[in-house]
Amino acid sequence: MIPTLAVLVPLLPLAGWVASGLWGGRLGRQAVAVIACGTVGAAFLAAALLFWQVRGAGDRSPIDLYQWIGAGGVRVAFRLLVDPLSVAMALVVSGVGFLIHVFSVGYMAKDPAIGRYFAYLNLFMAAMLTIVLAGNLVVMFIGWEGVGLCSYLLIAFWFTRPAAARAGVTALLVTRLGDVGFLLGIFLAFGIFGTTDFSVLTAEAGRTLALGGGTATALALLLFAGAVGKSAQLPLHIWLPDAMEGPTPVSALIHAATMVTAGVYMIVRLHAVFLRSPLAMDVIASVGAITAIFAAASALVEPDLKRVLAYSTISQVGYMFLAVGVGAFGAGIFHLTSHAFFKALLFLAAGSVMHALGGETDMRRLGGLARRLPRTAAAFAVGALALAGIPPLSGFFSKDLILSDAFRVHPWLWAVGVAAAGLTAIYIVRAFAMTFLGASVGGGDRMAHDPPPVMDTPMWILVGLTAVGGALGWSFTHPGALERYLLPVTTAGGKAPLPIPGPPAEEWALVGTSLLVAAGGIAVAWLMYVRRTLRVGFGPLAGLLRHQFYIEDAYAAAIVAPARAMARAAAATDTSVIDAAVTGIARGIGRAGQALRGLETGYLRHYAAFVLIGALLILVFWVMR
Amino acid sequence: MGALLFAIVACAALAGGVGVVAARQSVYSALALLLVLGSLAVDYLLLDAQFIAVLQVIIYAGAIVVLFVFIIMLLHVRSGEEPRVRMVLPPLPAALLCGAFGVVMLTAVTRPTLAPASMGVAFGTVQEVGRALFSRYLLPFEAASVVLLIGMIGAVALGRRLSTGGDR
Amino acid sequence: MAVPAPYHLALSALLFTLGMVGVLVRRSALIVFMSIELMLNAVNLSFVTFARVRGSIDGQLLVFFILVVAAAEVVIGLAIIVDIFRSRETVDIDEANLLRG
Numbered sequence: 001m002i003p004t005l006a007v008l009v010p011l012l013p014l015a016g017w018v019a020s021g022l023w024g025g026r027l028g029r030q031a032v033a034v035i036a037c038g039t040v041g042a043a044f045l046a047a048a049l050l051f052w053q054v055r056g057a058g059d060r061s062p063i064d065l066y067q068w069i070g071a072g073g074v075r076v077a078f079r080l081l082v083d084p085l086s087v088a089m090a091l092v093v094s095g096v097g098f099l100i101h102v103f104s105v106g107y108m109a110k111d112p113a114i115g116r117y118f119a120y121l122n123l124f125m126a127a128m129l130t131i132v133l134a135g136n137l138v139v140m141f142i143g144w145e146g147v148g149l150c151s152y153l154l155i156a157f158w159f160t161r162p163a164a165a166r167a168g169v170t171a172l173l174v175t176r177l178g179d180v181g182f183l184l185g186i187f188l189a190f191g192i193f194g195t196t197d198f199s200v201l202t203a204e205a206g207r208t209l210a211l212g213g214g215t216a217t218a219l220a221l222l223l224f225a226g227a228v229g230k231s232a233q234l235p236l237h238i239w240l241p242d243a244m245e246g247p248t249p250v251s252a253l254i255h256a257a258t259m260v261t262a263g264v265y266m267i268v269r270l271h272a273v274f275l276r277s278p279l280a281m282d283v284i285a286s287v288g289a290i291t292a293i294f295a296a297a298s299a300l301v302e303p304d305l306k307r308v309l310a311y312s313t314i315s316q317v318g319y320m321f322l323a324v325g326v327g328a329f330g331a332g333i334f335h336l337t338s339h340a341f342f343k344a345l346l347f348l349a350a351g352s353v354m355h356a357l358g359g360e361t362d363m364r365r366l367g368g369l370a371r372r373l374p375r376t377a378a379a380f381a382v383g384a385l386a387l388a389g390i391p392p393l394s395g396f397f398s399k400d401l402i403l404s405d406a407f408r409v410h411p412w413l414w415a416v417g418v419a420a421a422g423l424t425a426i427y428i429v430r431a432f433a434m435t436f437l438g439a440s441v442g443g444g445d446r447m448a449h450d451p452p453p454v455m456d457t458p459m460w461i462l463v464g465l466t467a468v469g470g471a472l473g474w475s476f477t478h479p480g481a482l483e484r485y486l487l488p489v490t491t492a493g494g495k496a497p498l499p500i501p502g503p504p505a506e507e508w509a510l511v512g513t514s515l516l517v518a519a520g521g522i523a524v525a526w527l528m529y530v531r532r533t534l535r536v537g538f539g540p541l542a543g544l545l546r547h548q549f550y551i552e553d554a555y556a557a558a559i560v561a562p563a564r565a566m567a568r569a570a571a572a573t574d575t576s577v578i579d580a581a582v583t584g585i586a587r588g589i590g591r592a593g594q595a596l597r598g599l600e601t602g603y604l605r606h607y608a609a610f611v612l613i614g615a616l617l618i619l620v621f622w623v624m625r
Numbered sequence: 626m627g628a629l630l631f632a633i634v635a636c637a638a639l640a641g642g643v644g645v646v647a648a649r650q651s652v653y654s655a656l657a658l659l660l661v662l663g664s665l666a667v668d669y670l671l672l673d674a675q676f677i678a679v680l681q682v683i684i685y686a687g688a689i690v691v692l693f694v695f696i697i698m699l700l701h702v703r704s705g706e707e708p709r710v711r712m713v714l715p716p717l718p719a720a721l722l723c724g725a726f727g728v729v730m731l732t733a734v735t736r737p738t739l740a741p742a743s744m745g746v747a748f749g750t751v752q753e754v755g756r757a758l759f760s761r762y763l764l765p766f767e768a769a770s771v772v773l774l775i776g777m778i779g780a781v782a783l784g785r786r787l788s789t790g791g792d793r
Numbered sequence: 794m795a796v797p798a799p800y801h802l803a804l805s806a807l808l809f810t811l812g813m814v815g816v817l818v819r820r821s822a823l824i825v826f827m828s829i830e831l832m833l834n835a836v837n838l839s840f841v842t843f844a845r846v847r848g849s850i851d852g853q854l855l856v857f858f859i860l861v862v863a864a865a866e867v868v869i870g871l872a873i874i875v876d877i878f879r880s881r882e883t884v885d886i887d888e889a890n891l892l893r894g
Contacts, residue, residue: 604825604886608816609719616726623733627795635804642808645831646815651823658827661808665834668804671795672845677853681837684860689830689867696871697823700878719817727810734802734839741798742848749853757850758857769861776865783872 002053003063006082008046009090010129010143012039016122024115036118037101040125044094051087062135062199069138074190079135081198084486088333089132089265096257096340097125099458103348104249106455107355117157117247124150128258132265137186137196140266144182144230147259148175154254155246167242174239178229185222189273192219198269205272212278219273220280224287227263231317234291238555240314244306244361248351251306256313256343261336264320268329275327285325285406289416292318296423300430305350305361308431312387313343315420319402322413328405330486335402338394338469342386345462349380352451352459353435363434370436375450377436379459384432386466388425389518394469396518404510414510418517425521426528433529631671638664651697655690662686673749801842808835822874822886826867833863 016039024032054061061082069076101121108114127146134140149172156168189196192215193204209216227233232240232255243255254260267274267284274281295315302308316339323332354361356373370377386395399421407414450456599610637660644657662685669678747753758766808831815828837856844852 602891605719605817609722612722612726612813612817616722616729619726619729619733623729631796631800635800638804639807639811642811642831645824645827646811646819648824651821654824654827658830661831661834665838668801668838669841672801672841674841674844674853674856677837677841677856680857680860684864685830685834689864692867692871693823693827696875699875700823716818720814723810723813723817726813727806730806730809731803734806735799737799741846748845748848748850753850754853754857757854761851762854762858765858769858772862772865776868780868780872783869783876 002050002061002082003080005046005050005053006061006063006080006133007065009043009050009094009133010126012043012046013122013125013129015039017119017126020115020119020122024119027115029109029114032115032118033105036122037098037105039122040094040098040101043125043129044091044098047087047090047094050082051091054082054084054087062197064135076136076138076196078139079197080133080139081135082133085265085268085333086133088337088486090129092337092340093128093132093258094125096344096462097128097253099461100249100253100257100344100348103252103351103455103458104247106452107249107351108247111247113157117154120150120153120157121250121253124154124254124259128262131262135198137189137198140269141182141186144179144226144262147254147262148172148179148230151175151243151254151259154250155243157246157250161245163242164245167239167245171239171243174236175229178226178236180225181222181229182226185219185226188215188219188222201270202272205276209273209276211276213276216273216276217280220277221283223266223270223273224263224280224284227266227321228287231260231263231321232314233263233287233318233321234294237291237295237314241302241307241310244304244310248306248347248354251310252344252347252351255310256347257340260313260317261320261340264317264324264332264336267321267324268333271324271327271329274324281325281327282410283325285322285410285413288318288321288323288325289406289413289420290318291315292322293416293420293423296420296427299427300423302427303362303364305353305363305366305431305435306347307361308363308427309343309346309350312346312424312428313339315424316343316387318420319399319417322406322417323402326406326409326413328402331398331401331405333486335398338386338398338466341462341465341469342383342393342395345379345459345466346383346387348455348459348462349376349383352376352379352455355451355455356449363431366435367438368436373436373450375456376459379463380432380436382463382466384428387428388522389421389514390522391515392467392470394466397470400511400514403514404507407510418514421514422517422521425518426525429522429525430529433525437529627671631668634664634668634671637661638668652694655693655697658693659686659690662690675749676751676754677749798842798846802839805835805839805842808832808838820885820887822877825886826870826874830863830867833859 016035019027019035020032027035063080063082065078065080067075068078101118104117104121108117111117124147127143127150130143130146131140132143134143152168152172155171156165158164159168186196189201192208193201195201209219229236240255240260244251274284292315295311295318299308299311299315302311316335320332320335320339323329323335350361353366353369353373353376356369356376357366360366382393386393389396389399391397403414403417403421406417451459599606601607641657641660641664645654645661648654648657662681666678666681666686669675669681812828812830812832812835815831816825819825819828837859840852840856840859842852844850844856
């Protein structure tokens with residue numbers, strides 16, 4: 001039963017991709033939509049059945065589909081792994097994915113290329129589910145590359161727009177950089193362990209890798225590099241804001257709920273390896289924390305609604321890395337789940353706004369939409385509060401779990417996280433205020449209205465999940481439901497340096513601090529953007545923020561410009577040297593032909609003379625012999 | 626006796642040859658050609674080729690030269706060529722070239738010693754030639770008649786004027 | 794054979810050379826033609842000589858055929874020259890350079 005279900009989960013969307021891709025044109029919009037949503041929905045059901053089967057703690061089933069690579073000493077099986085972690089991830093991915101597919105039916109209703117869209121979306125789901133259900137690094141890498149490809153295809157979906165095409169290429173190339181590290185890590189793992197099988201790695205890491213040793217650190221950091229690329233952390237974060245050129249449901253699915261979290265999942269999966277290198281763990285946590293605050297700051301001055309959400313994603317994923325970096329694997333997955341809910345909700349709400357206003361995303365041209373789109377405004381508000389960390393929404397529980405765990409390991413990480421939380425509250429309230437409150441600026445909202453049920457319903461389902469999702473991790477003093485479910489997995493790699501929860505008083509103090517910061521942030525933002533009584537100039541910081549700390553410019557100068565120069569040199573060499581040689585030969589032959597033309601004088605006497613010369617030569621030759 | 630005859634013949638032939646090449650008027654060239662052909666016919670007799678000698682006189686001297694003269698008359702051709710500024714082929718190098726050719730040829734032909742074979746009395750007679758012509762060389766003979774036919778047809782076709790006047 | 798073969802052959806060579814000079818140097822088409830006939834005759838002479846030397850009648854037969862072909866050739870050639878003369882009023886072969894490439 002389990003193996004069949006496990007295979008069905010990624011296979012169903014794959015079949016949907018084939019069907020939509022090959023026959024989408026002939027099947028028509030309705031059929032394509034049904035196929036796409038149907039396959040993902042069926043995958044979700046399969047995942048749910050798997051969950052029911054695996055509920056018994058400690059159940060893990062590796063499933064070998066077939067012996068894929070068998071070359072000499074290298075044996076790689078196409079292996080899936082079903083255990084609480086993969087099932088949980090599968091549920092989140094397929095569930096949220098299903099809701100977004102349904103939303104897309106309404107959002108993309110007028111787009112002529114809807115068949116291609118759903119084909120790619122299904123392919124993405126198949127690849128993501130492969131990552132989640134993979135049993136070894138190689139199979140995971142297949143899905144890894146698959147989501148990267150689909151990310152490119154979907155970002156550049158409207159490829160006739162140059163901005164979209166460029167964004168797609170940027171995404172692919174930047175994540176490629178990370179993927180190189182990931183691949184090297186896979187090779188290294190192979191070299192060390194002789195296999196990339198997760199069960200083996202988890203069991204053997206403790207024995208094979210010296211604690212704090214160079215090998216462990218190298219392996220951990222290489223694998224982390226892949227995560228940095230895919231999850232858009234510093235310094236490989238630049239592609240995510242640009243990726244907002246794609247359709248909004250794509251941003252919701254790929255860049256909020258699933259692909260960017262693949263890195264987190266990978267680290268949790270291989271936590272046994274990461275635990276062997278405290279240095280790498282610190283690096284991961286630090287990168288996560290710094291990214292969190294940096295992205296939050298960038299969101300503060302961003303005028304585009306979707307880009308604000310993009311930076312928000314970067315920031316929140318930073319939180320997840322912060323969590324796994326301090327060993328709080330369960331907390332990281334919990335935040336991953338709750339973030340999936342409220343971030344997808346926020347994106348879908350933004351999508352409803354765009355749908356109503358014909359694609360407008362610049363918040364300076366929005367405003368006062370709460371009147372026209374009350375349901376959307378309410379949904380966005382719920383998502384915003386969750387993001388800011390207001391109880392009883394899920395965001396509060398997951399973020400706080402991370403912060404309290406961080407405090408126990410490195411207090412300064414906690415401080416950065418709290419600061420970022422404050423900025424988070426400010427920027428999301430700012431976004432809400434600029435979009436929904438105040439006077440209507442653009443004037444293009446005459447016809448604006450709340451979205452139709454096909455788009456509205458998924459949004460409100462997510463609202464519900466955001467509201468009750470906190471139940472997954474309610475308690476601070478004991479591991480929450482999700483954590484307990486994942487415990488056999490997260491502790492299989494050796495004892496995590498993870499905090500036994502501290503004294504309740506300390507816990508409540510920490511919770512209180514975050515609540516205060518969140519409320520304070522909301523208040524500040526309210527005063528700044530709604531009441532407009534508070535004027536906070538960012539001063540010199542504004543320039544830095546507006547240019548995202550000039551990181552993109554640094555990239556352009558250090559990497560892009562030399563690469564372009566090299567490309568130009570190569571092109572020049574091609575035309576002047578190689579082409580010249582080839583056309584030179586051709587022209588030389590032409591010139592020789594021209595020269596030979598001179599012999600065709602047209603004068604009989606010249607011809608006669610030539611014959612004579614020839615005969616003379618032959619004669620001489622004969623006489624000489 | 627034979628040597629003397631040959632000496633005369635040779636001189637005549639060479640003189641005629643020079644005359645053909647050098648004469649200012651085409652008619653004189655034609656007459657010089659006639660001299661050459663006649664001398665050669667005598668030379669053929671010296672070489673026991675009676676039939677060929679007669680044919681030479683009949684065909685070459687009797688028909689071809691006549692044809693030449695006719696055409697010269699028809700075209701009123703003066704061979705006084707106006708001096709041209711630009712020489713297509715400068716005469717001196719051309720002559721030198723030919724001279725070189727001639728020298729090589731001479732060395733080629735004078736080197737080997739060729740002893741004449743013995744042969745019967747009937748060598749070179751009409752019967753002898755005829756016998757070979759109609760046995761071994763029958764096919765070329767027939768082909769030759771076709772060639773002549775073609776020549777005749779061609780000449781008539783080329784010489785025709787269209788009724789609309791002008792050239793074809 | 795009263796006169797040894799090489800003498801006849803030498804005469805043939807000289808006549809051939811003279812004909813060659815005529816072809817290359819003279820401008821009138823008729824003179825060129827006549828020079829060509831001169832060359833043909835030189836070759837005829839050498840054929841006959843060799844027939845005598847080898848005692849084979851084949852050489853003379855070849856001369857026979859050369860005669861036939863020369864006759865046909867002269868006929869056609871003169872017809873062409875007449876044709877060219879009609880359109881160009883000249884038999885200067887340097888004027889017939891339309892085939893220049």
